[in-house]
Structure formats: structure tokens, C-alpha cells
Amino acid sequence: MDKETLLESFGTLAINKLRTGLAMLGIVIGIGSVITLISLGQATSQQVQNQIQSLGANLLTVNPGFQTTGAVRGASGGGTTLTYDDAKAIGTDPSITTVADVSPELASRTQVTTGQANSNVQIIGSTPTYLSVHKVTIDQGSFLTDQDVTSMRKVAVLGPQVVSDLFGDGANAIGKTIRMEGQTFTIIGVTVSKGGTGFFNQDNVVFVPLTTAQKQLFGHNYLSSIALEAKSADVMTDAQNQVGYLLLARHKLSDPADADFSIFSQADILNAASATTGTFTTLLAGIAAISLLVGGIGIMNIMLVTVTERTREIGLRKALGARKKTIITQFLIEAVILTFIGGIFGIIFGVAASYIVSAVTRSLFVISFPAILLAIVVSGGIGILFGWYPARRASNMEPIEALRYE
Amino acid sequence: MIHVSKITKIYKIGEVETVALDNVSFAIKKGEFVAIMGPSGSGKSTLMHILGALDTPTSGSYTLDGEEVAKLTDDQLADIRNRKIGFIFQAYNLLPRTSALKNVMLPMRYAGIPLGQRQTRAKKYLDMVGLGERLDHTSSQLSGGQQQRVAIARGLAMNPSILLADEPTGNIASAQAEEVMAIFQEANKNNHTIIMITHEPDIAAHAKRIITIRDGKIISDEANKKQKLAKLINK
Numbered sequence: 259m260d261k262e263t264l265l266e267s268f269g270t271l272a273i274n275k276l277r278t279g280l281a282m283l284g285i286v287i288g289i290g291s292v293i294t295l296i297s298l299g300q301a302t303s304q305q306v307q308n309q310i311q312s313l314g315a316n317l318l319t320v321n322p323g324f325q326t327t328g329a330v331r332g333a334s335g336g337g338t339t340l341t342y343d344d345a346k347a348i349g350t351d352p353s354i355t356t357v358a359d360v361s362p363e364l365a366s367r368t369q370v371t372t373g374q375a376n377s378n379v380q381i382i383g384s385t386p387t388y389l390s391v392h393k394v395t396i397d398q399g400s401f402l403t404d405q406d407v408t409s410m411r412k413v414a415v416l417g418p419q420v421v422s423d424l425f426g427d428g429a430n431a432i433g434k435t436i437r438m439e440g441q442t443f444t445i446i447g448v449t450v451s452k453g454g455t456g457f458f459n460q461d462n463v464v465f466v467p468l469t470t471a472q473k474q475l476f477g478h479n480y481l482s483s484i485a486l487e488a489k490s491a492d493v494m495t496d497a498q499n500q501v502g503y504l505l506l507a508r509h510k511l512s513d514p515a516d517a518d519f520s521i522f523s524q525a526d527i528l529n530a531a532s533a534t535t536g537t538f539t540t541l542l543a544g545i546a547a548i549s550l551l552v553g554g555i556g557i558m559n560i561m562l563v564t565v566t567e568r569t570r571e572i573g574l575r576k577a578l579g580a581r582k583k584t585i586i587t588q589f590l591i592e593a594v595i596l597t598f599i600g601g602i603f604g605i606i607f608g609v610a611a612s613y614i615v616s617a618v619t620r621s622l623f624v625i626s627f628p629a630i631l632l633a634i635v636v637s638g639g640i641g642i643l644f645g646w647y648p649a650r651r652a653s654n655m656e657p658i659e660a661l662r663y664e
Numbered sequence: 665m666i667h668v669s670k671i672t673k674i675y676k677i678g679e680v681e682t683v684a685l686d687n688v689s690f691a692i693k694k695g696e697f698v699a700i701m702g703p704s705g706s707g708k709s710t711l712m713h714i715l716g717a718l719d720t721p722t723s724g725s726y727t728l729d730g731e732e733v734a735k736l737t738d739d740q741l742a743d744i745r746n747r748k749i750g751f752i753f754q755a756y757n758l759l760p761r762t763s764a765l766k767n768v769m770l771p772m773r774y775a776g777i778p779l780g781q782r783q784t785r786a787k788k789y790l791d792m793v794g795l796g797e798r799l800d801h802t803s804s805q806l807s808g809g810q811q812q813r814v815a816i817a818r819g820l821a822m823n824p825s826i827l828l829a830d831e832p833t834g835n836i837a838s839a840q841a842e843e844v845m846a847i848f849q850e851a852n853k854n855n856h857t858i859i860m861i862t863h864e865p866d867i868a869a870h871a872k873r874i875i876t877i878r879d880g881k882i883i884s885d886e887a888n889k890k891q892k893l894a895k896l897i898n899k
Contacts, residue, residue: 262773273761574757577718578818579746579774581739657745658718661757 267592278596281560284553285600285640286607289633291546293608296629298615299539301622306531310524312452312460313392316358316491317524318498320344320484320505339518340481342468344508348486354500356493361391361485364471370420370464371437377423380463381438383471391487399432399447407467410474414438415447419461438464439475494523550636553600554644561593561648572652573660585653593645594638601637605630665825665857666692666715671724673710673880684710685721686880692859694825697852699871699888700861707880709830712861716751716828717744729825746774750819754831756811758803758818764790765799768818775822789817793847809840816847820856827851829860833867845870845894870894 271278322340345362348354364383369376385407388394394401397418406413414436416424421431431445443466452460472479488497498521505519506512565572572585609625616623673685684707692698702708713719714726717733718741726733728748736744745751750771758767768786777785790796793813795806803811812832819827829848833841849870852858862868869892876884 262779269761570757571759574759575770575774576742577716577745577751577757578771579742579822581742581774583739584774658713661718661753 263588263591267588267595271592271595277560281557281596282600282603284556285550285597285637286604288546288550288553289601289604289637290607290611291549292543293605293626293629293633294611294615295542295546296539296626297608297612297624299535299542300626301612301616301624303532303535303539304624305622306535307528310528310531313524316488316494317391318486318488318494318501318521320486320501320519320521322481322483322519338478338480339509340484341479342472342481344505345481345484347508348484348501348504351504353504356489356497356500357486358489359387359391359487361385361387362468362481363388363483363485364468364476364480365482366476368438368475370424372424372434375424377420379417379420381471381475382463382465383468383475384465385468388465388485391485394452395450397448397450398430399445401447402465402467407469410469411467412441412443412470412474413446413467414443415449415465416445417449417461417463418451419459420464421448423462436464441474494525498523550640554597554640557593557596557640558644558648560596561589561645562651564592565589565648565652568652569655569660569663572655573657573663576655576657577661582653586649589649589652590642590645593649594641597637597641597644598634601633604637605633608633665694665729667725667727668715669725671714671721671726673707673714673719674722683880685714687724688877688880688882690875690882690885692826692857694857695852695855697848697858697870697872698860699868699874700859700877701863701865701868701874702877703863706878708861708877711877712828712830712859715826715859716749717741746771747822748825750822750824750827752812752815752819752827752829752832754834756803756808756815756835758811758814760804761802763800763802764795764806764814767803767814768821771818771822785821786817789820790814792820792850793817807840808836809843812836812840812844813847816844816851820851825857827856827858829858831862832860833862833864841867842894849894
């Protein structure tokens with residue numbers, strides 16, 4: 259490929275600008291949507307990972323009442339097999355050497371009211387260790403104390419969203435009261451916002467002492483989960499095993515297959531979430547790839563029209579001594595220029611579109627450089643792939659037939 | 665230089681076989697100026713395609729500078745056309761929207777001649793056909809006669825063994841046809857071999873030798889004793 263052929267091809271494509279532009283448009287839209295969707299997918303996946311990681315480091319969660327059978331897991335929190343004593347045992351048993359902190363929890367949703375407002379929020383019955391295990395920090399007031407738990411006090415620590423829902427933005431809620439399940443709780447603290455929306459919203463919660471939640475609010479002695487912080491990321495598996503055997507022994511079970519609880523690590527959740535968002539991204543990219551395919555077919559169609567239109571020119575070039583390879587190169591270059599420039603515009607369009615979407619939805623803006631690199635390679639490749647057949651057809655024309663063509 | 669021996673070309677369209685050339689033999693030496701005459705359908709175009717390495721005969725042999733053209737592959741034929749044959753078509757066949765200079769440079773490009781050399785040579789030949797002032801004109805900016813002169817410059821650019829002209833004056837006015845003939849005779853003086861296909865006796869009269877074919881056979885092949893000399897009109 260020399261500079262002259264390249265310039266000549268640009269010249270040819272410039273003759274019919276509208277047609278060239280329309281042929282390119284297919285590739286622009288195709289590459290653009292691939293870039294946009296991959297970027298959005300990666301932004302979502304990044305966001306989910308950030309949120310899961312903000313739940314706490316080296317986190318293990320013990321859930322009651324269901325078993326892990328291969329990759330299939332039952333619904334979480336359904337059972338009644340974990341108790342506060344189990345949690346205490348994990349914290350004190352000498353066989354447990356790899357767990358730094360234990361946070362027994364009882365979570366449930368209920369209605370919270372003040373005189374004026376009410377809201378449906380997640381109530382978490384917890385102990386002081388919740389703070390360190392889940393990396394929650396206190397904004398105003400203080401968190402629950404051991405005293406609060408043992409004395410079953412009716413005190414509550416609110417997430418910032420609950421404060422703004424019930425008392426208005428920026429209101430000082432400390433010392434005020436809320437009512438849950440017909441009982442009055444005094445607000446002693448507000449947590450710092452952890453962000454997140456929908457399913458992962460960690461700000462729309464009310465913490466009450468675990469014992470209060472068990473006895474006063476929900477009327478039972480069970481836990482919905484025990485969160486554990488392992489001493490380091492390296493001992494996650496050891497911690498999982500130690501806690502597993504301790505609980506099996508406490509529940510008088512000999513076969514791990516009969517376990518009435520399950521332990522999974524944050525890595526498991528992260529992997530599951532990554533797999534989900536990954537599948538989602540692939541699916542979206544797949545749909546976008548279809549538009550790219552359609553764009554490629556558009557290029558092929560235009561190139562076929564071009565070859566037919568320029569039959570006489572091809573005949574002349576062959577009569578003047580152009581070899582097959584020369585003709586193929588000429589038409590391939592035209593096709594590749596079309597798709598390559600289309601690809602560049604597609605990248606610009608895709609990045610702009612992802613930026614706009616992230617700005618509008620206030621989500622992360624991620625530019626996927628591998629996706630851009632891939633787009634450049636793919637757009638060039640499409641030119642070669644879909645330009646090949648028309649170019650071959652041109653090169654195989656008989657010069658006499660082509661010269662006679664009217 | 666050119667040896668055509670017992671060439672036959674049969675076209676088969678469905679079940680019908682048409683004999684376009686029937687056992688044709690002749691030889692052309694370097695420096696000749698030959699007109700091939702005949703009415704339409706006589707087989708002269710087929711002969712021209714075979715001589716121009718655009719087509720191969722059904723049987724018989726055609727050697728050009730000792731090379732057997734009938735047995736070459738497509739790319740080898742392309743090389744022969746590039747190096748040994750200069751084409752001049754009835755419809756000029758210049759590349760549209762392309763300058764006269766670039767048109768003349770095209771066959772040299774396929775031969776892999778460097779750009780600078782191509783430009784010098786193209787200018788020289790355009791000068792020779794009287795278009796030295798119109799290097800940048802595209803075909804739409806040139807008259808029919810001028811376009812045909814660009815085509816002649818292009819045909820001569822590779823200094824080919826033969827200049828093969830197919831009805832070169834068929835599309836242009838008679839005054840301009842006279843100019844084209846003058847250029848041919850000038851080129852012929854400079855030892856270029858010219859084979860010209862025409863059905864006009866007036867044009868054929870400019871050649872040194874006239875071969876007449878009819879129904880695929882040569883019916884006469886004789887020297888033109890009264891070669892008509894074309895006057896070169898002021899450039």
C-alpha cells in the first residue's frame with residue numbers, strides 16, 4: 259500500500275460524499291453503540307464492586323437455614339438456626355484463630371414513624387462490633403454500646419437517608435424519638451453516608467441493639483446473619499473452615515453436607531456480581547455487535563455497487579497492466595478507509611454518548627481503552643472482511659468484458 | 665516481432681458456436697504501421713483483443729517478441745499488456761476526474777516506475793502530442809481529439825513493442841482525426857510499431873500496410889503504396 263493509492267482512494271470516496279457518509283454511518287453507529295454499551299457495562303460493574311467492597315474488608319457472612327449444593331444456593335436469611343450464642347462462641351472459642359471480629363445481626367424491614375413522617379426502612383439489630391466489621395463510621399452522636407445491648411435499651415442509630423426522610427435534610431435528629439412496632443426509640447447517633455442506590459442502599463437503615471430487636475421488635479431469638487471479619491485476606495478460607503466446623507459441632511451435625519447454615523465470603527458475592535454484570539455487558543455488546551454487522555453489510559453493498567459502476571475503469575486498469583492483486587488492494591483500501599474513519603467517528607460518538615449517559619444518571623464515567631482498541635481493530639477488520647468479496651469480484655473481471663460494459 | 669500462426673477463435677453461446685477467427689496467420693515486423701480493415705462482425709475486434717493480450721485464442725499460436733502469449737496466466741498477461749502493448753481505444757478510456765498527467769502516468773505506476781521518473785516521462789509524451797500546456801486538465805475539460813491524444817501519450821509512455829489502436833478516430837471530428845493520424849505517423853517514424861483497426865478506408869490509407877479480413881479470414885494483405893501523409897496542425 260503506497261501513499262498514492264491511499265490518496266487516490268480518498269479522492270474516489272470524496273466524489274460521492276453523501277453515499278460515502280451514509281455507508282460510514284452504519285459503522286459509526288455500530289462502533290459507537292459497542293463503545294457506549296461496553297463503557298456503561300463496565301461502569302455498572304465498577305460501581306457494584308465498589309459498593310460491595312465498601313461493605314467491609316475480608317468479610318465473611320454466615321447465613322442460617324439453607325445449604326450450598328454445588329453452585330445452587332437457597333434463599334438467604336430464611337432459617338432459624340443461628341443464635342446470639344453461636345456468635346458469642348465464634349468470638350470466644352479457642353479453635354477460632356483467624357477471625358478478628360464478629361457481628362451478629364438481625365435484619366428485617368419495618369415501618370418507622372415520627373409524628374409527621376414515616377418511612378419503610380431496614381432495621382438492623384446489631385452490636386457495637388458492627389461498626390468495625392462493616393466499616394461504618396458515625397457522623398453525629400455515638401453508636402450502640404455493649405450496655406445498650408445487654409440492657410435491651412430502646413435506642414436507635416439512623417442512616418443519613420432515614421434522617422432526611424423523617425426529619426428533613428440536614429436536620430439534627432439526636433435526642434429525637436421515632437416509633438417502630440408501636441414502641442418509642444431515642445435517636446443516639448447518625449452514620450456517615452456510604453452511598454449506593456436501590457438494593458445496595460446502605461444509608462436507609464436504622465440500627466437498634468440486637469437484643470432489643472430480638473425481644474421487643476420481632477419477638478424471637480434468632481439471627482438473620484453473622485458477619486465476620488477475618489484477620490487478613492489470606493486466611494479467609496481458614497476462617498470459613500474454622501467457623502464452619504465450630505458451628506457444625508455446636509449444632510451437633512457430623513456431616514458438612516447437612517449444615518443448617520452457609521458461609522460465604524465477600525469475594526463470593528463479588529464474583530457473583532461480576533459474573534452478572536459481565537454477562538450483562540457481554541449481552542449488550544452482543545446486541546451492539548449486530549448493528550456493527552449490519553453496518554458491515556452496508557459497506558459490502560456499497561462496495562458492490564461501486565465495483566459495478568466502475569466496471570469500465572477496472573477493465574481499463576487491467577488493460578493497462580494492473581494485476582489482480584493491484585485491483586484487490588485498491589478496492590480493499592477504499593473499504594478499509596470507509597470503515598476505519600467510520601470507526602474513529604464511532605469511538606468519538608460512543609465516548610460522548612457514555613459521558614452524557616453517565617452525567618445524566620450521575621453514575622461512573624468509564625472509558626474502556628481495550629474496547630476502543632478493539633473498535634479500531636474491528637472497524638479495520640470489517641473493511642477487509644466485507645470489502646474482500648467486492649474487491650475480488652473486481653479483480654476477476656475480464657478486461658475485454660469490462661471495457662465493453664456500458 | 666509478432667507471429668500469428670493459424671489462430672482460431674470460437675465463441676460458444678449456449679449451443680451455438682461462432683467462429684470469429686478462422687485459421688489466421690501473419691507476421692508483423694518492428695517499425696511497421698499496419699491497418700486492419702474489415703466490416704463489423706468480420707473478426708477484427710477479436711483479432712485486436714488477441715494481439716492486445718486481452719484474450720487468448722482457442723487454438724493456434726501468438727508470439728510477441730518471442731513470448732508465447734496464448735499460454736500465459738492472467739497476471740502474466742497483465743504484465744505483457746503493461747510492458748509491450750500501448751492501447752488506444754475508440755472511447756479514449758481515460759480515468760474520469762483525473763488529470764492528463766496522472767492518466768499518462770498510470771501504466772508506469774503499474775510497472776513500478778518511481779514517481780519522479782513517471783512525471784518526467786509523462787510530460788515528455790504529452791508534450792509530443794501537443795498537450796504540454798494541459799497537464800492538469802481532466803478529461804471533461806478536454807475535447808474528444810485532445811482526449812485521444814492523451815490516450816496516445818499514455819499508450820506510448822511505456823515505450824511498448826506495439827501501439828494497438830482500436831478505431832482511434834471513430835469518435836472524433838475529421839480535422840482532429842487528421843491530427844491523430846499525424847501523431848501516429850510521427851511515432852512510426854520514431855520506430856514505434858503501430859497496429860490500427862478501422863473500418864474507414866480513408867483512415868486506413870495512412871498506414872504502410874493494410875490487412876483486410878472478412879468472416880474471420882484474411883482476404884488481402886498488401887503494402888499501401890500510396891500512404892497518405894497527415895499534416896500536423898499547429899500545436
